[in-house]
Amino acid sequence: MIEFRNVSLAYNSKAVLDNVSFSARFYERVAVLGGSGQGKTTILRLMLGLARPDSGSIIIDGQDITELEESQLRESRMKFSIVFQEGALFDSMSVRENVAFSLREYSRLTEKEIESKVRELLRRLGIEEAIDLMPEELSGGMQRRVAIARSLAGCSPRMVLYDEATTGLDPLTAESICRLIRELSEGEPPDRTGLIIVTHKVSDAAKVAERFIYLRRGAIAFDGDMQHLMRAEDRELRIFTEELHRME
Numbered sequence: 081m082i083e084f085r086n087v088s089l090a091y092n093s094k095a096v097l098d099n100v101s102f103s104a105r106f107y108e109r110v111a112v113l114g115g116s117g118q119g120k121t122t123i124l125r126l127m128l129g130l131a132r133p134d135s136g137s138i139i140i141d142g143q144d145i146t147e148l149e150e151s152q153l154r155e156s157r158m159k160f161s162i163v164f165q166e167g168a169l170f171d172s173m174s175v176r177e178n179v180a181f182s183l184r185e186y187s188r189l190t191e192k193e194i195e196s197k198v199r200e201l202l203r204r205l206g207i208e209e210a211i212d213l214m215p216e217e218l219s220g221g222m223q224r225r226v227a228i229a230r231s232l233a234g235c236s237p238r239m240v241l242y243d244e245a246t247t248g249l250d251p252l253t254a255e256s257i258c259r260l261i262r263e264l265s266e267g268e269p270p271d272r273t274g275l276i277i278v279t280h281k282v283s284d285a286a287k288v289a290e291r292f293i294y295l296r297r298g299a300i301a302f303d304g305d306m307q308h309l310m311r312a313e314d315r316e317l318r319i320f321t322e323e324l325h326r327m328e
């Protein structure tokens with residue numbers, strides 16, 4: 081269980097999150113929607129302990145992580161893997177080296193074991209043939225796949241966090257990434273690997289999530305399922321969901 085209790089955070093006296101409370105089970109598939117600068121990435125960073133709230137608490141699996149020292153956060157972080165907004169591959173490393181990075185860092189596998197693990201992951205994501213390429217030789221969609229492979233290497237997350245995983249991709253590539261994200265959320269509750277996808281593309285959110293949280297000016301303006309989302313009357317939220325209404 082992940083729980084935000086009255087979490088507030090300001091940067092330079094500008095409120096980014098204002099008294100946010102919500103909880104989610106690890107097996108849930110949640111989309112966090114909202115415009116630019118509304119605090120979406122900040123929520124993921126708080127969940128991992130990469131940022132700390134000014135007030136309120138964040139409870140992960142019964143443990144208040146806001147009280148932990150940096151060195152104690154590792155175990156809690158291992159419950160998640162994250163695909164960062166920037167995608168951030170290491171430009172000077174091949175696909176193989178990018179994916180092997182955290183295996184080298186966090187596991188005691190031999191080089192042979194690392195090679196077979198890297199291949200297995202790349203095969204699973206449908207990009208094994210790219211193993212010797214450099215990031216600049218990859219299309220945007222392949223870069224996202226490598227970024228996902230890298231985030232999954234070296235841990236068996238209970239929940240995968242995707243920050244804008246489909247932003248900037250053409251609709252077909254975005255669709256294939258959505259399918260992949262959905263496939264990686266395998267198993268049945270309560271053992272299923274859950275996901276949180278942060279996005280401003282509601283149509284992509286609808287492909288992978290069952291629960292939708294809409295953030296506006298650092299507060300939760302909506303939290304509900306697809307049925308409720310489609311019926312929401314909030315004018316700003318309707319602008320986000322317009323494309324879904326057009327598809328009705």
Ligand SMILES: Nc1ncnc2c1ncn2[C@@H]1O[C@H](COP(=O)(O)OP(=O)(O)OP(=O)(O)O)[C@@H](O)[C@H]1O
Nearest residue numbers: 091092096114115116117118119120121122123165
């Ligand atoms: N480390 C930081 N220092 C100062 N301000 C920050 C920091 N991180 C975030 N902010 C500010 O907090 C606000 C929310 O940022 P956040 O990255 O969470 O937004 P977002 O909803 O993810 O936006 P986007 O859709 O553009 O990615 C923004 O105004 C941003 O400038």
Ligand SMILES: [Mg+2]
Nearest residue numbers: 120121122165
């Ligand atoms: Mg962001």
